[in-house]
Amino acid sequence: MTTCKTTCPYCGVGCGVLADPRGAVRGDDSHPANRGRLCVKGSSLHETLGDHGRLLAPRVDGHRVSWDQAIQAGADAIREAVETHGPGSVGFYLSGQLLTEDYYAANKLAKGFIGTPHVDTNSRLCMSSAVAAHKRAFGADVVPGCYEDLELADLLVLVGSNAAWNHPILFQRMKAAARDGRRVVVIDPRRTATSDLADLHLSLRPGSDALLFNGLLAWLAEQGRLDKNYIDDHCEGFDRALAAARESAPSVAAVAAGCDLDEAEVLRFFQWFAEHDRTVTMFSQGVNQSSSGTDKGNALINCHLATGRVGKPGASPFSITGQPNAMGGREVGGLANTLAAHMDYDEPADRDRVTRFWQSPGLAGGPGYKAVDLFDAVHRGDIKVLWIMATNPAVSLPDNDRVREALERCPTVIVSDCVADTDTAAYARIQLPAAGWGEKDGTVTNSERCISRQRAFLPLAGEAKPDWWIISRMGQALGHGAAFDYQAPVDIFREHAALSAFENDGQRAFDLGGLSRIPAADYDALAPIQWPVNAQHPEGGARLFGDGRFATADHRARFVAISPESPHQRPDADYPLIVNSGRIRDHWHTMTRTGRAARLWQHRAEPFIEVHPDDLARLGLEAGQLGQLDGPWGRFAGRIQSVPEQRRGEVFVPIHWNRQFASDALASRLMGAVVDPVSGQPESKHGVARLTALNTRWEARLLCSPDFPRYWQAEQWARVPLDGCESWWLAGEQTPDWPDWAGRWLGGRPQIEMADARVGRYRAARFHQGRLLALLMVEPAGCAFPDLGWLAGCFARESLSVNERRAILAGRDADQPDIGPVVCSCFQVGQKQIEAAVEAGADSVESLGDKLRCGTNCGSCLPEIRKCLAEPSVTQEAG
Numbered sequence: 010m011t012t013c014k015t016t017c018p019y020c021g022v023g024c025g026v027l028a029d030p031r032g033a034v035r036g037d038d039s040h041p042a043n044r045g046r047l048c049v050k051g052s053s054l055h056e057t058l059g060d061h062g063r064l065l066a067p068r069v070d071g072h073r074v075s076w077d078q079a080i081q082a083g084a085d086a087i088r089e090a091v092e093t094h095g096p097g098s099v100g101f102y103l104s105g106q107l108l109t110e111d112y113y114a115a116n117k118l119a120k121g122f123i124g125t126p127h128v129d130t131n132s133r134l135c136m137s138s139a140v141a142a143h144k145r146a147f148g149a150d151v152v153p154g155c156y157e158d159l160e161l162a163d164l165l166v167l168v169g170s171n172a173a174w175n176h177p178i179l180f181q182r183m184k185a186a187a188r189d190g191r192r193v194v195v196i197d198p199r200r201t202a203t204s205d206l207a208d209l210h211l212s213l214r215p216g217s218d219a220l221l222f223n224g225l226l227a228w229l230a231e232q233g234r235l236d237k238n239y240i241d242d243h244c245e246g247f248d249r250a251l252a253a254a255r256e257s258a259p260s261v262a263a264v265a266a267g268c269d270l271d272e273a274e275v276l277r278f279f280q281w282f283a284e285h286d287r288t289v290t291m292f293s294q295g296v297n298q299s300s301s302g303t304d305k306g307n308a309l310i311n312c313h314l315a316t317g318r319v320g321k322p323g324a325s326p327f328s329i330t331g332q333p334n335a336m337g338g339r340e341v342g343g344l345a346n347t348l349a350a351h352m353d354y355d356e357p358a359d360r361d362r363v364t365r366f367w368q369s370p371g372l373a374g375g376p377g378y379k380a381v382d383l384f385d386a387v388h389r390g391d392i393k394v395l396w397i398m399a400t401n402p403a404v405s406l407p408d409n410d411r412v413r414e415a416l417e418r419c420p421t422v423i424v425s426d427c428v429a430d431t432d433t434a435a436y437a438r439i440q441l442p443a444a445g446w447g448e449k450d451g452t453v454t455n456s457e458r459c460i461s462r463q464r465a466f467l468p469l470a471g472e473a474k475p476d477w478w479i480i481s482r483m484g485q486a487l488g489h490g491a492a493f494d495y496q497a498p499v500d501i502f503r504e505h506a507a508l509s510a511f512e513n514d515g516q517r518a519f520d521l522g523g524l525s526r527i528p529a530a531d532y533d534a535l536a537p538i539q540w541p542v543n544a545q546h547p548e549g550g551a552r553l554f555g556d557g558r559f560a561t562a563d564h565r566a567r568f569v570a571i572s573p574e575s576p577h578q579r580p581d582a583d584y585p586l587i588v589n590s591g592r593i594r595d596h597w598h599t600m601t602r603t604g605r606a607a608r609l610w611q612h613r614a615e616p617f618i619e620v621h622p623d624d625l626a627r628l629g630l631e632a633g634q635l636g637q638l639d640g641p642w643g644r645f646a647g648r649i650q651s652v653p654e655q656r657r658g659e660v661f662v663p664i665h666w667n668r669q670f671a672s673d674a675l676a677s678r679l680m681g682a683v684v685d686p687v688s689g690q691p692e693s694k695h696g697v698a699r700l701t702a703l704n705t706r707w708e709a710r711l712l713c714s715p716d717f718p719r720y721w722q723a724e725q726w727a728r729v730p731l732d733g734c735e736s737w738w739l740a741g742e743q744t745p746d747w748p749d750w751a752g753r754w755l756g757g758r759p760q761i762e763m764a765d766a767r768v769g770r771y772r773a774a775r776f777h778q779g780r781l782l783a784l785l786m787v788e789p790a791g792c793a794f795p796d797l798g799w800l801a802g803c804f805a806r807e808s809l810s811v812n813e814r815r816a817i818l819a820g821r822d823a824d825q826p827d828i829g830p831v832v833c834s835c836f837q838v839g840q841k842q843i844e845a846a847v848e849a850g851a852d853s854v855e856s857l858g859d860k861l862r863c864g865t866n867c868g869s870c871l872p873e874i875r876k877c878l879a880e881p882s883v884t885q886e887a888g
Contacts, residue, residue: 012027012029013028013466014040014464015028017050017333018054018463019333019597020333020597021176021331021336021455022042022043022178022455023456023457023459024048024051024178025037025040025042025537028055028466029466034051034055036051040461041156041459041537042156043178046867047866047867048177049177049595049834049835050595050609051178052835053608054446054447056605056606056608057602058445059605061605062428062429063429063445064434064440064471064473065471065473066442066471068437069438069439069440070438076472080482083423083439083486084487086420086421086439087123090393091124096125096371097126097377097391098125098391098392099392099393099394100127100392100396101115101119101129101395101397101398102130102397102398102400102402103130103131103343103398103400104130104400105131105331105332105333105335106399106400107334107398107476108337108452108463108476109337109340109451110501111475111476112130112334112343113349113504114476114481114484115480116349118483118484118487118489119373120342120348120349120373121363121369121373121492122487122489123487125377126345126374126377127345127383128342128345128377129344129379129383130343130380131380131400132331132343133344133380133688133689133690134405134406135298135331135335136297136331136335137685137688137690138298138299138302138303138688138690140339141306141685141687142303142310142328142569143328145569146314147560147567149351149517149560152336152456152457153320153326153327155457155458155539155551156456157322158289158324159186159289161287161322162191162285162289163285163287164192164194164281164287165192165288166289167194167196167203168197168290168293168295169197169294169296170197170295170329172329173201173202174201174594174869175293175592176293177594177868177869181867192281192285193206194278195211196213197210198212199212200212200654200655201654202873205872209274209278211274211278213268213269214267215694216695217267217268217269218299218309219305219308221268222311223253223258223264224254224261224279226315227251229279229316230251230254230315234316236315236316236317239314239557242557243317243558243559243566244314244567244568245568246567250311250568250569253572256572261279286316287318287321288324289326290309290312290313292306292309292328294591298690298692299576299685299690299692299695300574300576300683300692301576302685303687303688303690304569304574306326306328307571308571308573310326311568311571319554319555319566320553320556321552330455330456333455337453337460341505345377345689346376348360348363350363350505351517354375355376362512367492379684379689381682381689381691384412385415387416387419393421394419394421394423395419395421395422397425399476401598401599402433403416403431403432403435404599404668404675406677407642407682408642408681408682409642409677410642416433416436419436420438421438421439423437423440424436424439424440424441425476425479427442427445428601431599431601431667432667432668441479442470442472443473443474444465444469444474444475444476445470446463448467448470448475449463450463451463452498452502457539457551458539458540460521460535460540461537462533462535475498480493497529499532502527502532503526505521506524506525506527507522516562517560518541518553519540520540520541521540521541521542522542522543522544523542523547539551541553576692577681578681578697579697580697584639584641584699585658585697586624586638586697586698586700587696588638588640588660588661589660589694590661590663590679591661591663591694592664593663594834594869596613597665598665603665604670607730608837610729610731611831612832614729615647616663618649618700619652619660620649620651620652620700621651621656621657621659624660624700628700630702631791633649633793634790635647635648635703635705635790636649636701636702636703637703638662639698639701640678640698642679642680642681642696643679644678645662645676646671646672646673646674646703647662647674649700664676672725674727679697681696705740705741705742706741707744707787707790708788708790708791709786710794710797711736711737711784712736712737712784712786713782713783714804718756720754720756723739724742725739725741726738731797731801733801748762751771755775757775761774761814763818768789769787769788774818778808779807779808780807781803781804781806781817784800795820796827798828800820803817828842829842833870833874835863836861836865838862840877842861843857852878854871854874854875854878857874
């Protein structure tokens with residue numbers, strides 16, 4: 010029962026976690042990424058564990074089978090496809106949720122032994138444009154800086170990054186490093202929680218980032234603020250890059266007009282960049298998820314090269330990774346256009362080197378299909394077997410209906426996952442139960458190149474197995490036993506490290522040669538370490554390229570001439586609104602993990618659409634009503650929210666909801682399959698749509714236990730897990746006869762009910778032996794419902810008193826305070842509690858923290874707390 014040091018499985022910050030097998034987690038004070046702090050998702054990890062909803066045994070064609078039968082079924086399908094249609098008829102779609110050892114084994118099996126190049130990863134959807142920009146500029150996919158640079162910088166430029174919600178621990182480190190003279194610029198069309206840190210927010214036109222940085226490069230040259238010695242000594246291609254910048258951005262006024270910004274604010278940003286040698290430009294999905302994301306990345310890297318600010322303390326471009334092991338996947342060749350150990354298909358020596366090291370019978374001869382192209386190939390019928398590991402492409406990929414159609418057409422879909430029911434699993438012929446967080450053992454690499462251990466502290470659930478074990482067994486069944494005779498993750502790690510050092514003359518920056526013979530005991534005890542780890546860097550290296558020597562053949566960096574392009578999906582008369590998508594504070598990806606923790610639902614409980622108030626007025630819509638976005642590829646329904654921080658003519662929707670949690674809230678249905686021509690990354694943050702009211706006459710909340718049969722029917726629904734029960738948020742256009750329908754929806758006649766036909770209100774509850782089984786509350790469309798927290802707690806009670814039964818129909822216990830919408834998820838502090846404390850004299854974030862504890866843990870709620878301090882009644886109740 011000892012505490013285990015492991016790593017958080019969420020974002021690319023890579024926080025250290027101390028996990029207690031008895032069911033508690035806390036931040037690891039010794040881990041360099043988080044220094045003991047955890048965000049609300051990390052601190053809720055223990056609430057996501059357990060066997061409920063897990064895939065606990067292999068299944069083939071819907072039937073439970075043994076592992077031997079499942080592996081044989083998969084091997085037979087792969088062998089038949091290869092023999093009949095060639096190796097390219099097999100595809101793999103991997104995930105940044107895999108550990109590096111799992112990733113390595115999968116790439117080795119697919120590219121080296123099956124011989125298919127069609128191996129891609131969901132990191133294509135978030136990081137591949139940054140990868141391509143790094144390779145064009147530096148010669149390798151290397152983030153030059155480290156987290157400390159975010160604290161040392163005198164100017165922080167955050168581009169397309171809502172770090173306050175998406176990377177909250179890094180955001181808190183940046184916030185804690187505030188000092189006199191330090192400046193922060195946030196560049197984002199939306200004014201997000203991250204803008205709370207900004208001295209200057211540039212709410213630029215979506216897609217105009219490259220124009221802004223081209224303008225900066227041209228202005229720096231005009232003002233004589235370049236580091237000409239650095240350019241001459243360490244770079245190539247500057248003249249072409251500058252000429253392209255001047256052509257597209259001839260003046261500050263032209264940049265301001267093209268970006269839809271105030272000219273004085275653009276000039277202020279340019280001046281600050283010129284004045285601060287210690288500048289870090291951190292960029293994320295707002296840059297990457299674009300049809301020109303690679304060019305945007307290179308446009309901002311150009312400005313750093315032009316001023317000599319790469320790999321120096323407090324001075325670097327910094328790509329912040331989305332997933333916990335997106336970088337680890339890139340290290341082992343997880344992308345379709347790369348080989349393991351940062352080697353490439355387009356280098357014959359690299360292909361030969363990997364072939365000889367693996368003793369491969371037939372290494373794939375060239376790059377494979379990138380994610381969107383891979384699923385197009387599945388749709389055409391070119392891919393006969395598709396093995397999907399630890400990801401949910403039926404939710405995340407653009408032009409979503411076509412992706413689902415592709416999966417339906419594929420003869421054999423194999424899904425390795427720890428979750429039984431996902432949108433993707435519904436298409437699986439073969440389901441393989443994989444180990445979940447807490448059961449897995451291996452390594453991950455975070456955004457600053459820091460390798461950390463994930464360690465198992467729980468027994469495997471049911472018949473689940475680690476991914477590396479599943480892959481190895483499949484390799485053995487395909488006749489490659491000697492190549493996949495791994496006994497433990499350390500065996501794979503050593504091989505991975507040895508390949509990185511194999512015939513590496515220093516040209517490849519990625520080098521783990523110093524760990525290639527690590528003893529098993531040392532691997533088990535491995536402390537976080539940043540690569541490279543070799544003879545030159547035996548303790549790892551925090552920064553790279555600070556000496557001006559890059560990973561190109563001549564060791565010189567490359568400027569890239571950028572001609573800015575507009576997004577491909579543009580609004581028109583039919584679809585007048587630009588749609589932006591992204592994460593929210595307390596959820597992650599498609600909610601297969603965060604959806605299990607009830608408190609992570611309290612901040613945003615249902616799908617929503619953020620709209621500027623002026624657009625609402627123009628469209629005749631109101632905040633709080635249900636709305637729908639219709640685009641060329643599909644529809645999204647959610648609760649309309651009035652958000653002045655949103656740009657006019659643009660809306661924002663969350664990416665997390667799927668058909669396990671809502672009837673019609675797939676953000677990917679609003680995005681076309683448009684990709685960056687260099688990286689293949691989809692333009693996932695830019696769609697077009699029209700917004701109208703969702704025609705509903707009534708809304709309801711149906712509370713019941715998670716295993717309660719689904720008797721009800723409704724046109725619109727969302728499922729919200731609560732602590733003790735589930736809440737179904739229902740809406741419809743046709744008004745039923747509620748007293749008649751209640752018996753059907755509740756699975757039997759209710760014992761107590763209340764009806765007010767005049768206003769359209771109805772409430773009913775059903776009990777069994779005194780215990781609450783189900784509760785139905787109906788209101789006219791747009792009316793508010795009571796807070797459901799107290800009601801959820803009633804489901805855990807063995808019996809309820811007469812007064813408590815009456816209180817159920819009222820929706821709340823009169824003796825229980827109504828805290829309002831939860832603002833601080835860490836300590837369950839609601840808006841009404843904060844407002845009451847403000848009225849009682851609390852006048853600062855610090856005084857509220859002292860009184861209520863809100864904002865004192867991960868800090869993600871601080872912007873909302875400040876909003877309550879300034880405007881106590883502004884924040885609208887969700888729902």
